[in-house]
Amino acid sequence: MASLVRRCMMPYGCCLAALLALAALASPGRLGAAAAAEGSGVKWHVVSVSSLLPSAACTATAAAPNSSALRVVHRHGPCSPLRSRGGPPSHAEIMGRDQERLHAMHRRVPKGANVTLQARWGKPLGTSNYYISVGLGTPARDLSVEFDTGSSQSWVQCKPCADCYEQHDPLFDPSKSATYSTVSCAAKECREFGSQNCSSGNNCRYEVSYADKSRTTGTLARDTLRLTPATTVRGFMFGCGHNDAGVFGEVDGLFGLGRGKASLSSQAAVVYGDAGFSYCLPSSSSTVGYLTFGGAAAAPANAQFTAMVSGQDDGSWYYLNLTGIKVGGKAIKAPSAAFATASGTIIDSGTAFSRLPPRAYAALRSAFRRAMAKHGYRRAPASPPFDTCYDLSGHEVVRVPSVVLVFADRTAVALDPSGVLYAWDEASQAACLAFAPNTDETYLGVLGNVQQRTLAVVYDVGNRRVGFGAKGCA
Numbered sequence: 001m002a003s004l005v006r007r008c009m010m011p012y013g014c015c016l017a018a019l020l021a022l023a024a025l026a027s028p029g030r031l032g033a034a035a036a037a038e039g040s041g042v043k044w045h046v047v048s049v050s051s052l053l054p055s056a057a058c059t060a061t062a063a064a065p066n067s068s069a070l071r072v073v074h075r076h077g078p079c080s081p082l083r084s085r086g087g088p089p090s091h092a093e094i095m096g097r098d099q100e101r102l103h104a105m106h107r108r109v110p111k112g113a114n115v116t117l118q119a120r121w122g123k124p125l126g127t128s129n130y131y132i133s134v135g136l137g138t139p140a141r142d143l144s145v146e147f148d149t150g151s152s153q154s155w156v157q158c159k160p161c162a163d164c165y166e167q168h169d170p171l172f173d174p175s176k177s178a179t180y181s182t183v184s185c186a187a188k189e190c191r192e193f194g195s196q197n198c199s200s201g202n203n204c205r206y207e208v209s210y211a212d213k214s215r216t217t218g219t220l221a222r223d224t225l226r227l228t229p230a231t232t233v234r235g236f237m238f239g240c241g242h243n244d245a246g247v248f249g250e251v252d253g254l255f256g257l258g259r260g261k262a263s264l265s266s267q268a269a270v271v272y273g274d275a276g277f278s279y280c281l282p283s284s285s286s287t288v289g290y291l292t293f294g295g296a297a298a299a300p301a302n303a304q305f306t307a308m309v310s311g312q313d314d315g316s317w318y319y320l321n322l323t324g325i326k327v328g329g330k331a332i333k334a335p336s337a338a339f340a341t342a343s344g345t346i347i348d349s350g351t352a353f354s355r356l357p358p359r360a361y362a363a364l365r366s367a368f369r370r371a372m373a374k375h376g377y378r379r380a381p382a383s384p385p386f387d388t389c390y391d392l393s394g395h396e397v398v399r400v401p402s403v404v405l406v407f408a409d410r411t412a413v414a415l416d417p418s419g420v421l422y423a424w425d426e427a428s429q430a431a432c433l434a435f436a437p438n439t440d441e442t443y444l445g446v447l448g449n450v451q452q453r454t455l456a457v458v459y460d461v462g463n464r465r466v467g468f469g470a471k472g473c474a
């Protein structure tokens with residue numbers, strides 16, 4: 001397969017991802033920070049326990065910084081337009097699913113313009129990942145697509161669908177779009193992004209397989225993509241999926257934001273002059289974040305940058321050099337070597353919970369347990385893959401120890417409390433340390449989307465660095 005991309009890269013890790021997604025979906029939980037202080041010198045955050053639990057109302061106003069912004073919301077949440085269906089998928093359902101030729105793009109967007117969409121958490125749509133709403137085709141059909149920095153291809157489910165999963169919106173129908181075209185087998189981008197199964201004269205086929213055994217196959221195509229009412233990418237290349245299965249929830253498709261040439265960010269770079277982008281992932285489905293293209297310009301004043309480093313999959317992933325963690329203001333007892341896995345560490349919007357090498361995780365867990373014990377929080381049974389859980393019943397507020405990620409260039413990123421303690425079961429009032437260990441020291445470390453919640457995350461691709469700013473969204 002020419003275009004094998006992995007969405008969840010740990011060997012067997014996809015099961016874990018599916019389990020985690022499942023856990024997340026089975027009982028939506030959220031941890032809202034009531035009184036989070038900023039900075040890495042802070043030792044505790046006092047958080048109301050009720051804010052850990054799901055909210056029924058969408059409290060998002062016009063959260064997007066600008067009219068040309070994309071909203072990011074949780075798919076299963078009250079802000080989600082996709083919410084209508086009878087509740088989130090069952091555990092079992094989730095388990096079954098957990099530049100060359102780019103010249104065709106219309107250059108009517110001035111370089112440096114802000115193009116911002118609303119970003120939402122996908123929980124109401126059966127995924128723990130995040131999605132945006134875009135318009136595809138002419139006239140534009142509104143579609144809700146997951147955005148994934150861990151892969152570089154984009155696709156939507158298309159009519160006719162031989163074997164598709166159930167999605168939120170009606171299927172995209174290429175025959176109803178005046179601007180749709182297929183990529184031919186003879187085209188250069190077919191050799192580059194198509195599957196090696198083309199006889200000339202035919203439409204180019206594509207195939208994407210993810211590490212969690214999710215997959216999509218269909219026709220490589222182009223159509224007009226409307227990101228915001230004012231910004232359109234003509235000739236956007238994507239896969240028109242006719243045969244799709246996996247852990248996608250009910251999203252209508254998936255857009256890759258990886259470093260590969262086919263990704264939305266790379267294609268948009270031709271229009272915006274810069275493959276950079278930034279986002280803020282909201283902490284719950286009742287709030288809205290954003291995804292902005294055109295990159296580095298949008299960095300908040302408080303952003304701290306760390307260098308992108310090279311790694312095994314240099315084609316698609318964004319590797320960072322994580323070297324330590326501080327809990328309650330003190331470094332955990334793990335040398336930087338404990339974080340330096342053979343496979344490196346990536347930042348990924350398409351993995352929910354961060355995965356650490358076992359030794360680093362064990363040190364984090366000990367430090368976290370000690371900090372929680374100081375305040376007498378009762379432990380609750382483990383809830384795999386989480387092994388450090390607390391019974392918060394009877395507490396109105398919880399003191400969450402601060403957790404700060406430290407990178408090689410000494411950049412320190414303080415996580416929001418919603419990225420530290422994760423609660424999903426209203427009945428049990430339990431919350432767990434939202435990290436999981438890899439089963440082998442050599443496996444890829446991942447900075448997942450839960451840990452990125454509420455941070456403004458800036459992918460300054462041109463300068464090979466990633467920035468983090470506190471309080472980018474709620």
Ligand SMILES: *[C@@H]1O[C@H](CO)[C@@H](O)[C@H](O)[C@H]1NC(C)=O
Pocket residue numbers: 065066067068113114
């Ligand atoms: C939106 O962005 C434009 C420039 O891209 C700027 O002039 C305008 O002030 C922004 N609007 C808001 C509400 O921030």
Ligand SMILES: *[C@@H]1O[C@H](CO)[C@@H](O)[C@H](O)[C@H]1NC(C)=O
Pocket residue numbers: 065066112113114297298
């Ligand atoms: C983009 O928007 C941000 C704030 O939303 C603003 O600070 C920045 O200057 C804008 N950049 C451009 C090029 O308009």
Ligand SMILES: *[C@@H]1O[C@H](CO)[C@@H](O)[C@H](O)[C@H]1NC(C)=O
Pocket residue numbers: 195197205
């Ligand atoms: C080639 O494509 C056809 C559909 O056009 C498909 O049925 C067949 O399985 C593909 N073969 C390989 C080896 O991928």
Ligand SMILES: *[C@@H]1O[C@H](CO)[C@@H](O)[C@H](O)[C@H]1NC(C)=O
Pocket residue numbers: 309310321344408
């Ligand atoms: C990470 O940083 C350490 C210390 O500066 C350095 O020795 C190591 O080579 C870096 N790793 C990568 C993958 O760049």
